[in-house]
Amino acid sequence: MVSALIAPSKTDSTASAAALLAWYDRHRRTLPWRAAPGETPDPYRVWLSEIILQQTTVAAVRPYYERFLARFPTVEALAQAPQEAVMQAWAGLGYYSRARNLHACARMVVALHGGRFPADEKALLALPGIGAYTAGAIAAIAFNKVAVAVDGNVERVITRLHAVEEPLPGAKPLVRELALAMVPQDRPGDFAQALMDLGATICTPKKPACVLCPLSSPCRARAEGTAETFPRKEAKTAGRLRRGAAFVALRTDGHVLLRTRPPKGLLGGMAEVPVSEWRHDYEIREALRDAPLPGVWRRKPGMVRHVFTHFPLELAVFTASFAVDTEAPAGGRWVPRHSLAGEALPNVMRKVLEKALES
DNA sequence: GAACCGTGGGA
């Protein structure tokens, strides 16, 4: 909780919120999922955009959002769609549990709430894929409820405004309290979006434009000249390099052997070419024992490199040719080369296929 | 509470 010593006065909070909203009215970003001033937001679109935006840049989200909305215009349409279609539409965005939870959430909203998103933060929090941030964002933006949506932007703005010395993620409860204390009763939705816009365009991680900031006057970090050093963060450990082998089996009629990964865990539910285990001590010299089919496997020169959030990966790529009547091993399926674009292939697998199919 | 879970872009 916030100690009395560092809690800002009610007057300061109100003045800051007013300054921020005035800035927002002039400089708000126009985004495909954002309702125009005076427009009533569509909770489905607010929710859809918030899920896609999690840990993702606005630029990367745009085309996916448009595609999702065209393909699944309503929560009912999304709920009725097969999971494969949802995974395919998500392919390339990363964090694939978000796609599974998106689908599960749509079905739950239809089954439990008659196809209408609840306006209550607590009810939202009970839905899959909706955590503290997203519940607050939907409550505030879609329903104009007094709630905060504390994302990376807001953490940065608030820790700078109050020069919060405690490092994240430990400081999260404090940041939340400080943000909540600022929320104006009449415009919670605009306030939530204003904080994010400020963090995205003015109060940036590097070289913040304090000169243009509506909160520069009350900002404690600005006064100290230390804005760029916030938020404080715990040092995180780098993951250890893992290696493995990937096997691209090519049938003479141009089909490629694919399989589907287990539903949970890394790249859960996504398509892949057969691969070995990925280990820090993997021996590529002995990779052929992991091949999905007996055959004449040839290694492609070099490695496919990929970096996941918590470890870097290097894959040796092997290819082999097979007769048209070769049966797929258990769990595998032959896919025509021209159909690869329609598969739910994560980027690391696209890299593997690119190397395997290059001449 | 710490670990896990993708990807692309910018500096």
Added chain:
DNA sequence: TTCCCAAGGTT
């Protein structure tokens, strides 16, 4: 090249 990090959630 390397590092950071972007509208986080789940286990």
